[in-house]
Amino acid sequence: MxxxxxxxxxxxxxxxxxxxxxxxxxxxxxxxxxxxxxxxxxxxxxxxxxxxKPKPKPKPVKLTPYEKKVAAKYQIPAQATALAHVAPVTAIGDSVMVDIIPELKQVFPRVHVNGQVGRQFYELPGIARTLKAQGSLAQNVVVNLGTNGPPEKADVAKFLKVVGPKRQVYWINTHVPTQKWEHQTNTLIDRTAKDNDNVHVVDWHTLSKGHTKWFAPDHIHLEEAGANAYVGLLAKTMAED
Structure with missing residues (x-):
């Protein structure tokens, strides 16, 4: 086995x-x-x-009696009114801005206005350079140009180089329905804001649409109600950004 x-x-x-x-x-x-x-x-x-964590709510602002009148007249929240009253501002513009200097100074007591009738966009870099050399170019720069013609990209680039990335630029877009360059101007302003973090659009074109009584017969310059809405929008935009 x-x-x-x-x-x-x-x-x-x-x-x-x-x-x-x-x-x-x-x-x-x-x-x-x-x-x-x-x-x-x-x-x-x-x-x-x-x-x-949710952002803390801003502390309630106590306005002076004068500031309360300004807030009511221009329909600005208390926080935006208080900020506007202390903000150093340089405003560069054409005849639209020249017409509303009293309203600008009511809301922005520290504003320095450089306005001129018939001003064109190509003048902007030189104006900014001069103001900077004089020590008059504030931390907040307001631009209102486009009434008299469209901007060129090269001029916008030169201006932003002078201003630098630390200053905040508040660019008021254009309401000139009688001129063909209105859309071109506003498109370039929008693009510039998208490409630069320190550039903010103040959307006057949208706010003013349909408000014919805000404008003089030329549909460009402002009546009192339009001036109040214009300056109020600027203050609210600056407070948001």
Missing amino acids: GEHTKQKPPLMRRSSFWIGAIILVVLIGAATVGRGTISGWLTPHTTKTVKP
């Missing part, structure tokens, strides 16, 4: 089975303690999303 083949013991009687089982139990226990569940051990840990 041939030699009998030695049979292996049943699986559960093998020492290797029990050693493996003990190791598995230890691992499962560690996973349960460390992760809470086996599924937590087998799957990657998910971190809870921490919600950002």
Whole structure:
């Protein structure tokens, strides 16, 4: 007879089975303690999303009696009125701005206005350079040009180089429905604001749409109600940005 083949013991009687089982139990226990569940051990840990804390509400502003009158006349919130009263501003513009100097000075007592009838966009870089050399170019620069013709990209680029990235530029877009360059001007202003973080559009074109009584017969220069709305919009835009 041939030699009998030695049979292996049943699986559960093998020492290797029990050693493996003990190791598995230890691992499962560690996973349960460390992760809470086996599924937590087998799957990657998910971190809870921490919600950002809401921004604190601005503290209530106490206005002087004069400031309250200004806020009511120009329909400006208290916070925007208070900011406008202390903000150093340089305003560069054409005849539209020249006409509303009294309103600008009521809302922005620290404004320096440089306006001229018939002014064109190409003059802007030189004006800004002169004001800067004189120490008169404030932290906030307001521009209102476009009544007399469209801007050129090169002139806008030169102006922004003079102003620099730290000053804030508030560009009032144009309401000249009788002129073909209105859309061209406003498109370039929008693009300039998108490309430069320190440039903000004051959207006078949208606000004034349909308000024919705000304008003189030429549909460009402002009556009293239009001047109030114009300056009020500027103050609110500056407070938002």
